[in-house]
Amino acid sequence: MTRFGFRVTHRDGGARRGLLTTAHGEVDTPAFMPVGTQGAVKGMTHRDLDSIGAALLLSNTYHLYLRPGDDLIARRGGLHRFIGWSKPILTDSGGYQVFSLASRRTIDEEGAHFQSHLDGSAHLLTPEKATDIQAQLGSDMAMVLDECLAHPAEPTVARRSMERTLRWARRARDRFLALRDDRVTGVTITNPHQAQLGIVQGGVFAELRRDSVAATVDIGFDGYAIGGLSVGESTEQMYEVLSSCVPSMPDAQLRYLMGAGTPEDLVESVARGIDLFDCVLPTRNGRNGQLFTSRGRINIKNARYAEDDRPPDSACGCYTCRTFSRAYLRHLFMAGEIGAATLNTLHNLHFYLDTLRRIRESVAFGRFESFRLAFHQSLSGQPIDF
C-alpha cells in the first residue's frame, strides 16, 4: 500500500495539474468526485462509474453513521470492502448534513447535538467522534468537523463560527494523531493510510478567510478544503473568496473546494488554483431531468423534445448520447422509469468528468486560458433548452 501524497505536475497561470496518491490508487487532478451519499451514487452502478472514468468517490459520514452504522462497516473491513469500490474515497465529516438534514440540532463548543432524520434518535457529533467514524469507514481522505455558517451572516457571527471551527480542527487533528499512534481504544482503523484534510471557513469575508487559512495551516493537515461556499452567495462572491484564500494556502498541498458547483464554476475555480471538487448538481439535476451539455442545460421534460431525435449533446461521447435520443429520454422521464435517472445521471457525470479531463489536458499543454475562453464561449449566449 502507498501512503497518501500529492504533487503538482504542471502549472499554467493559476491553474495546476497534479497527482494524488492514496492506498487505493492514484488520481489525476484537478478531479471531480461523484457524490455517493449512502455508499452508492444514486442511479449508478460502480461499473457505470468506471465506464466514465470516475477515479474517486465522495461518501457522506452522516448517512453512513446513521445507516448501516460505522461499526457494521468496520466489521465488514471498511467502506471500500463493504461497498465493493476499490478506488479512492473521500468522506466528509457529517457536519454539513447535521446542519441541513437533522432535526432539533443544537451546537455548542462540544459539538453538534441532533436527532436522526431517519428515526428521531438523539446523537452527538463532536470533532473527535467525526474523526473516529471516518477512521472506522477507512476512507482515503477524512474531513474535520466544521461549523457550517448560514449565508448571509454578520462578520462578527462569521468570525465566532470560524474560530470555533479552528478549535474543532485542533481537536480533530489531535484525535486523528492519537488514532494513528494507537492511543485510542474502541475504534477500528480500517485504512492505516487515511489522510485528514482541514477546512477553511470565514464566510464571504476576505480577512476572516485569510485568518482561517493561516490558523488551519498552522495546525497542519494533509491537504486543505474551502468550506462554506455554494451556500447561497453570488458567483462573484465565491470567486472572490477563492482569490483571497487560495494564494495563502500551501502550494504543495491538495486544495479542495467543497460542494461546488456548475461546470463554469469548476473551470473558474481551477483558474484560481483548486485541485478537487464534489457536487450533487450532476446527479441530483440528472434525476430531475436536467442535462448539462456543451451548449447549455436541457430540461428533458420540456415538450419541445417529444419528437427530437438528436442526442442530448451531439459533442458528447457518453453511452447515453451515443445510444439515445432526447425523445426517448423525455419518454423515460415522463413515464417515471428508473432508467431516466440512470441515463441522465450517466450523461451529466460524464460531462463533468470530461470537462475535468479537458482541463487537465489543457493545463498540461499550457493551453488552459484558450480552453477556458472556448468553454465559456460555447455556453454563453446559448438559450437554455436549445
Place this chain on the structure above:
Amino acid sequence: MTRFGFRVTHRDGGARRGLLTTAHGEVDTPAFMPVGTQGAVKGMTHRDLDSIGAALLLSNTYHLYLRPGDDLIARRGGLHRFIGWSKPILTDSGGYQVFSLASRRTIDEEGAHFQSHLDGSAHLLTPEKATDIQAQLGSDMAMVLDECLAHPAEPTVARRSMERTLRWARRARDRFLALRDDRVTGVTITNPHQAQLGIVQGGVFAELRRDSVAATVDIGFDGYAIGGLSVGESTEQMYEVLSSCVPSMPDAQLRYLMGAGTPEDLVESVARGIDLFDCVLPTRNGRNGQLFTSRGRINIKNARYAEDDRPPDSACGCYTCRTFSRAYLRHLFMAGEIGAATLNTLHNLHFYLDTLRRIRESVAFGRFESFRLAFHQSLSGQPIDF
C-alpha cells in the same frame, strides 16, 4: 433483412432447442424475454441487458399506445429506433393490460372499451386496432388481441370467451394480411418483416384448449402462444393445460407461454415443449428485494443479511454476485437506493437467462432430463432465506 422464421434444431424428450430468425437478429430457444413495459426494462440500461445476454425484449402495446403513442413512435421510425434497441422485440396486444390496469372497461364483440389509467381518456381497443398499433411499433413479433378470462371461470363462460378470442383472432389475422398487402391507409408499417402470433385460450379445460388450438391453427399464424395461464390457477393445472395443448400445436412452429413463471415453471414448461417465455417475476421481485438463486429465494431486506458478506448466490457469475455482498445489497435496499433495483434485477434476469442457457445446452447434448432433476434437487428442501 431476414424474414421471420423458426426451426427446431435439437430434441430431447418433449424438450426442444430451436433457432428463431427475425429482421433484428437470431435468438436461440428456449428463450426468456425480459419485460420492458414502456420501452425499457425497469432498472436496466440496454447495455446491462446486453451484458447478461438478453437476446430479445417484450414491450407492452397498452402502455406505449397511451404514452408516448404509437403515432409518435412510428414517426421516430418504429420502436427499435425509438428506444435504441437493435435486437428482436415482441409486443403483446394490450389486452391483458386493459383487463388488469384500465378503469371502467367493457368488453363487447367489437373490442374492449376502457379508460386510460393515466388520464381517464376513453379508448376502444379492437383486434384491428391492436394489429395497427403493433404495425406502427414495428416489433418483430406481434400478438393478436385476446379476451382475458378471470380465473376461476365456469366452462360455459370459458367457452364463450374462447370462441370470441377465435373470432377476434380471425379479424386480427385479416387485418395483419391487409396491412401486409398494403390495403390499409393511415397506418405506418415500420417493420415489413413483422410476424403475428395467435393465442390459445380456454382456461383450465383440456377440451376447450384443444378446440382453441385447432381453430387458431386453422386461421394460420407465424407461431402460437398459450395465454390465460399464470392467472391464479395451480401449478399442476398449468402443467396439465400445457400437456393438453402442446401436442396438438404445430411441431415446426414457435410455442410461447405467456406470462410464466418461476424458474421451476420454465424448466417444466420446456419439458412440455415450450420455446419462449416472458414474466415480470425477475424484474418486479428484484425491485421488491427478492432474489432468485440456485438454492432458492432470498428476501434481501431480512435482518439476517445485515452482516452477511457472501454474494447472493455463490454459484452465480453475474456482476452483482461477483462484486457485492448480501450486506451491501441489504443496505442499498433499506436505504431506498435506486441501485438496489438495478443490482437485484440484474441478478434475477441473469439467473433466468442463465437457466435458459443451461436448458438449451442440456437439450443440445441430450441431457435435459438430468439437468431437470439436478435443477429441482438444488431448489427442493432448501429453506427460503438460507
